[in-house]
Structures are given as structure tokens and as C-alpha cells.
Amino acid sequence: MSKCNRCIIHQFNSLKALTKEDLCRISQYKTSKIIKKGEVLFEEGKHVNGVFCIEEGVCKVSKKSNNGRDQILLLVKKGNLLGERSLINDEVSNLKATALSAMKVCFIPKEEVVRTFEMNPKFTLNLLKKTALALKNTDNIIVDLAQKTAKQRLASTLIYLYKNIDKDTEGAIGVQLSREDFANIIGSATESVIRFLSEFKKSGIISLKKKQVFILKDAKLQQIAQGF
């Protein structure tokens, strides 16, 4: 069993507020998991019972709307925590998490996290800061959804991926999102995504090889996202 204090990942998220003692204690109870692409980490309406610390890979976090479609709310990648929100209020999750790539995660059971809340106020404060930042992000998403066209939102999304997700070995965006995934991020039909992507391609803004997306002109995308 590897020790958390030896693991570099905890430096990138709220766990960095933990003391060496905290980390050692948690190491005893954590479990490592390998998760295949497409596998579900947790379901909407179910208890998560802990927190995932992502060592490798990316997952989508979504919520089903009552018309049956999934809406993707955010992507969570290497270095981040996952599942802490529902743990904070000790509720069932309102979200579902699905792996978009092969993942390596550590699972820390709820009891240990709660104990850390109680023993280490810095951890709580750090989590509060992260949560407040998340809220700021969703503010922007709401404004975009309410005020921008589908094409603008797709452009925004591509820029986000370009800036926040590591490229793969060939320089393409390092997550394999299906057309439907894109549609479920921007809140449109998959056909619209396809049409916009081919339009971008025609303009030389992106290129597509084997469904992988290469961003060629991010400045142009930025303009489209702003509404030009």
C-alpha cells in the first residue's frame, strides 16, 4: 500500500492542507482503483460514501434532465478531488460521474474525510475556497447557456478543452468526447455539434482526424465564442 504523503497528487487539490499525520492515517484506509473508459464512478441518487482523488485520467460529471438527456456539468481530471460535494452535506449525490478515459483513482472513505474536517480546519477552509471557485465557474456557465448561441458555446468549450486538458501524444485534445458528449455540454442536439464542427473545419480553425479534435486557431475560436 503506497503512502499518500509520498504521492504527488495530493499537492494539487485540497488534500494539500493535510498534515503528514492526516495523510498517514488516510493512507491506511484508502483504496486504489483502476477504472476503464465508460465505467461509472458514482450514480445520481446514490451515496458516494467517500472522496475520489484522481491520479490519472478524466471523467465527466453529469445530471439527467427530466427529458431524459444527460447534461454534462463539468469535467474532472488528474489532480482533482471528486465526490466531495455530496459528502459535505452528507447527502446522496445529485450527479453522476463517468470515466472518459482509463483512470487511476484513490478512494478515501467518508469517515476519514469527516474526521479530517473535525481535526483540521485548514482542510475545511481550503475545500470552502475550492467550492466557492467552482461556484464562480458555474456562474459563467449559466451566463453562457442563457445568453450565447450553440455555436458560441461549442467554441467556448473547445477553448476550455484546449487550455485545461493536456494534449495527447499527437497534439490533439487529450479526451475523447463523442459528438453526443459535446452536445450534452453545450445543451444542443448532436447534429448541431456535427454541423458546427465541420463548419469550423472548413474555416481552418480546427482539424479532425479519427474524431480527434486539433485546435489550429484558438484566437479565432475565442472570437467566435465572444460573438463575432
Place this chain on the structure above:
Amino acid sequence: MSKCNRCIIHQFNSLKALTKEDLCRISQYKTSKIIKKGEVLFEEGKHVNGVFCIEEGVCKVSKKSNNGRDQILLLVKKGNLLGERSLINDEVSNLKATALSAMKVCFIPKEEVVRTFEMNPKFTLNLLKKTALALKNTDNIIVDLAQKTAKQRLASTLIYLYKNIDKDTEGAIGVQLSREDFANIIGSATESVIRFLSEFKKSGIISLKKKQVFILKDAKLQQIAQGF
């Protein structure tokens, strides 16, 4: 100068986690303000420098999109805190708050709030819980914006107001929202709001007197919001 521990309001928000000592200390530094309808409590891009505790009234919290329109993200009413989010990360506010009615608020300067963070972990944890709940709310808003029609969203909004905002003396919704405000909540044109409202009125679901909205059949609204 009235004392915070004598004030019932603090029981309704995260301040309830404060000790009597905390409250007494804060009382010394807080200032009471009367705010008129339409007045701005804080601006986007400016420092808030503290937290508002709302004793009376309702305000809208909005963010300007780069097409120039305001998007209303939430309404904050009597009993709640306001402005805590930007304080948590010690940043300028990403949001603007505007009074929708006459308001009575107490302003607690930043230094005192931060001191309370440091001295009282329960306060931090409580704020974390509230923030996580807010995030859950925005999740739902995002799904609605992405997947529902404007008419459905207006119905949702009316139900929200019906359930969460006290009625006025005549039984109408107790906040005076302009047609434009409605549009800026649901992310549509004001003309659309007007058309939907008159449609609802024709169906006997609501009635309109002097621009005040009376909800007559909330079950029917619920159905519309779900998509029937």
C-alpha cells in the same frame, strides 16, 4: 447599536454557528444600512470588503454577459448572507447585487469575518455546507437552461417564487420583478416573457393586477415546467 446576539436573523444563516462571544465582537464592527429599491449593494469587479446579513427585503444577484445583458443568477432574501463568496477567496466580486425592494441589511467588515474563520471552524464548515448546497442549485439551473424551453423555464421560475418568496399583503408574489428581470432570469427576450405570461393568464394559471403576479394553479405550472 443593537447587538447581533439579540437579532433573530443570524439564526437563519451560517452566522448561527457563531458563539456568543463571536457575535458580541462582530456587533462592535457591523454597520446597519437601509437600502432603497434599485440601489446597488456591490458591483461586479469591485471588492465587497465584507458580508451583508439581510434583515429585510430581497435583492437580485447578476452578472453581465459580454453581449451587454445582465443574467440574474439568484435572488437573495431576508435571513440570508450576501457577498460571502468573493470574500472566501479574497477576490473582487464576479457578481453584482441590486435591491429589488427596500432592504435593511447589516454589513460585517471582512476582517471580522476572516477572524471568525480562524477562530471558529464550525462557522467555516457551515459556510462550506451552504456553498455546496448553492452549487447543487446551480447544477439544476444549468440543466434547466440547457434542456428546457423558455416557457418551461418561466414556469419553473414562477413556481420558485411562489414557494420561496413570501406573498405580499394581497397574496401576490412579494417581489416586484420587471418583465426584463424575468427575461434575465430565464435567459430570453422580454417580449417572450410577456407572451408567455399572457398565455398563462389566458389559461387561468396566473392573474396579473398592476403587474403583480398571482399564481392561481401551481400544479398546472408544475406540469408546464416538466414539459406537458
Place this chain on the structure above:
DNA sequence: CGATTGCTTGACCCCCATCAATCCTCGTGG
């Protein structure tokens, strides 16, 4: 009591959802 602001209604049309048909891709099993 003008004048500014918000409300209302109508006309027009564009964006995009929906439906349908075809093509592509890839995993599976014979």
C-alpha cells in the same frame, strides 16, 4: 403635464431541434 421608461402586440425570419436515411467504424464471433 411632458417625458422617459417599461409594457404590449404584430410581423418577420433565423437558429436549431427533430426526423429520416445513409455511411462509417469497430468489436464480435464464426
Place this chain on the structure above:
DNA sequence: CCACGAGGATTGATGGGGGTCAAGCAATCG
């Protein structure tokens, strides 16, 4: 190794929701 089937990608046709513009009306305010 290839045939096959299933799910995703693509393209076209069509219609409607709702954005935009314009003009008239009501209300509020200095």
C-alpha cells in the same frame, strides 16, 4: 480473416420556438 451487426457520425429536409425590430400604449416621475 472476413462477415456482420450495432452504435456513432454525417448529411439533408423541414418546421417551430423564440429573437429581433418596430410601433403604439400605459405608467411613473420630476
